[in-house]
Amino acid sequence: LIAFRNVWKTYQMGEIQVNALKDVSVEFKKGEFAAIIGPSGSGKSTMMNLVGCLDIPSKGSIFLKDQNIAQLDESDLAGLRGGTIGFVFQQYNLIPGMTALENVLLPLEIQEIDDAPAEKQAKELLALVGLSDHIRHRPSQLSGGQQQRVSIARALACSPEVVLADEPTGALDSVTGSEVMAILHRLWKENGKTIIMVTHDMHLAQYARRHIELKDGAIIRDEINENQ
Amino acid sequence: LIAFRNVWKTYQMGEIQVNALKDVSVEFKKGEFAAIIGPSGSGKSTMMNLVGCLDIPSKGSIFLKDQNIAQLDESDLAGLRGGTIGFVFQQYNLIPGMTALENVLLPLEIQEIDDAPAEKQAKELLALVGLSDHIRHRPSQLSGGQQQRVSIARALACSPEVVLADEPTGALDSVTGSEVMAILHRLWKENGKTIIMVTHDMHLAQYARRHIELKDGAIIRDEINENQ
Numbered sequence: 383l384i385a386f387r388n389v390w391k392t393y394q395m396g397e398i399q400v401n402a403l404k405d406v407s408v409e410f411k412k413g414e415f416a417a418i419i420g421p422s423g424s425g426k427s428t429m430m431n432l433v434g435c436l437d438i439p440s441k442g443s444i445f446l447k448d449q450n451i452a453q454l455d456e457s458d459l460a461g462l463r464g465g466t467i468g469f470v471f472q473q474y475n476l477i478p479g480m481t482a483l484e485n486v487l488l489p490l491e492i493q494e495i496d497d498a499p500a501e502k503q504a505k506e507l508l509a510l511v512g513l514s515d516h517i518r519h520r521p522s523q524l525s526g527g528q529q530q531r532v533s534i535a536r537a538l539a540c541s542p543e544v545v546l547a548d549e550p551t552g553a554l555d556s557v558t559g560s561e562v563m564a565i566l567h568r569l570w571k572e573n574g575k576t577i578i579m580v581t582h583d584m585h586l587a588q589y590a591r592r593h594i595e596l597k598d599g600a601i602i603r604d605e606i607n608e609n610q
Numbered sequence: 611l612i613a614f615r616n617v618w619k620t621y622q623m624g625e626i627q628v629n630a631l632k633d634v635s636v637e638f639k640k641g642e643f644a645a646i647i648g649p650s651g652s653g654k655s656t657m658m659n660l661v662g663c664l665d666i667p668s669k670g671s672i673f674l675k676d677q678n679i680a681q682l683d684e685s686d687l688a689g690l691r692g693g694t695i696g697f698v699f700q701q702y703n704l705i706p707g708m709t710a711l712e713n714v715l716l717p718l719e720i721q722e723i724d725d726a727p728a729e730k731q732a733k734e735l736l737a738l739v740g741l742s743d744h745i746r747h748r749p750s751q752l753s754g755g756q757q758q759r760v761s762i763a764r765a766l767a768c769s770p771e772v773v774l775a776d777e778p779t780g781a782l783d784s785v786t787g788s789e790v791m792a793i794l795h796r797l798w799k800e801n802g803k804t805i806i807m808v809t810h811d812m813h814l815a816q817y818a819r820r821h822i823e824l825k826d827g828a829i830i831r832d833e834i835n836e837n838q
């Protein structure tokens with residue numbers, strides 16, 4: 383479904399070259415549940431942005447459904463991404479001027495879903511993450527964990543095949559966090575979605591079938607989690 | 611040191627009144643280490659902003675060193691706060707256009723510390739949180755956990771008496787997170803600082819001597835943690 387071949391991501395900072403990812407080759411199959419783990423600064427978010435086709439590698443190639451994304455123009459790529467991938471960003475990336483409901487409606491509007499079914503879907507997802515009483519709040523009127531939950535609801539809005547979640551429960555208490563993990567786990571087990579989740583919490587990593595560990599931009603471990 | 615008397619924080623949203631904090635009375639003594647725990651949306655960050663005198667209560671009074679903060683003008687309050695309180699924000703609140711080093715230098719400049727000792731202090735703090743190789747990065751060039759660590763270094767810049775930390779290790783892997791907790795614990799035990807930390811992680815709450823639990827804007831529990 384998504385494949386990396388010898389992918390590097392390099393940033394030039396004056397004289398110094400920062401290698402955020404080094405020679406990463408990995409394949410994600412349809413219906414997988416993978417956890418990407420590793421220390422702060424090890425390249426997890428960089429890898430997620432590339433998996434989500436939101437960024438271009440400095441070297442190497444990335445394939446989405448067997449198409450080399452470097453050969454697609456931006457509008458084809460956006461189309462492919464929009465219907466296929468839902469992204470929970472580490473910093474939520476909500477639109478400040480829009481309410482929680484409007485933020486969740488945005489991907490549905492981009493996919494040209496009709497107003498009535500779109501509104502129903504958005505409200506159901508916000509209810510699922512416990513935010514029915516906050517749908518008219520704007521991000522600045524929401525707590526950190528509430529903003530994160532809006533970001534989760536938005537990622538699920540178009541029922542994407544692939545959910546990319548960058549530390550999706552980082553700002554949540556353990557009860558709310560477990561509810562979110564139960565949602566993701568159910569989407570995987572019952573709906574057959576592909577879930578790729580960054581987490582630095584080994585307890586949360588247990589929900590995933592596969593563990594990919596990063597260190598200094600390289601994959602140092604890629605194993606099946608026998609507990610799933 | 612810091613006292614709340616019957617403090618309420620209320621937001622008006624059209625017809626609806628949101629009570630983020632309800633009738634909270636609590637005292638924090640010099641040299642305490644308190645953890646504020648509770649579900650997402652329960653009022654922890656709201657309480658922290660009030661403790662840090664960054665916000666005004668809707669009802670009730672707040673005292674900093676026995677002075678009712680409502681009776682201070684903004685510049686006196688800013689002066690009192692600047693030298694006394696270091697704040698690690700839940701969303702870091704770094705200045706985007708400045709490097710990590712410049713962000714940590716800012717409170718030192720505000721306190722009019724000379725350039726050479728200020729730079730030495732800032733670099734030592736960034737080294738303490740493992741960011742010596744990133745001092746010239748701007749926030750957009752840093753990972754989530756690296757931004758959080760800059761925010762921690764900045765909070766400690768002026769060696770404040772009181773450290774207010776809103777989920778200070780939320781974006782950190784367990785090793786880096788433990789290093790940060792060890793720093794805070796040492797500042798409390800050896801330097802006698804007052805630490806008030808929001809966390810939704812019961813393992814991290816164990817570092818604190820006192821646990822204050824919030825639910826729907828009210829304190830439901832306030833106990834000594836026998837393990838400290």
Ligand SMILES: Nc1ncnc2c1ncn2[C@@H]1O[C@H](COP(=O)(O)OP(=O)(O)OP(=O)(O)O)[C@@H](O)[C@H]1O
Binds near residue numbers: 523526554623629654
């Ligand atoms: N400006 C605002 N307008 C309206 N409601 C607000 C505003 N700011 C906060 N709230 C509400 O106040 C409540 C408490 O928010 P607060 O940020 O203190 O929660 P929290 O305990 O820090 O949550 P989290 O663990 O998710 O960070 C939430 O229900 C939130 O929606």
Ligand SMILES: Nc1ncnc2c1ncn2[C@@H]1O[C@H](COP(=O)(O)OP(=O)(O)OP(=O)(O)O)[C@@H](O)[C@H]1O
Binds near residue numbers: 400582744
């Ligand atoms: N625009 C940039 N310019 C320079 N360096 C960058 C840039 N973006 C990221 N980096 C560096 O690349 C490395 C990997 O960053 P990344 O955000 O992928 O880490 P991460 O594993 O997600 O960390 P965290 O767990 O703290 O979120 C870091 O050392 C970071 O400083």
Ligand SMILES: [Mg+2]
Binds near residue numbers: 426427428753754
């Ligand atoms: Mg990251």
Ligand SMILES: [Mg+2]
Binds near residue numbers: 527700
């Ligand atoms: Mg908060």
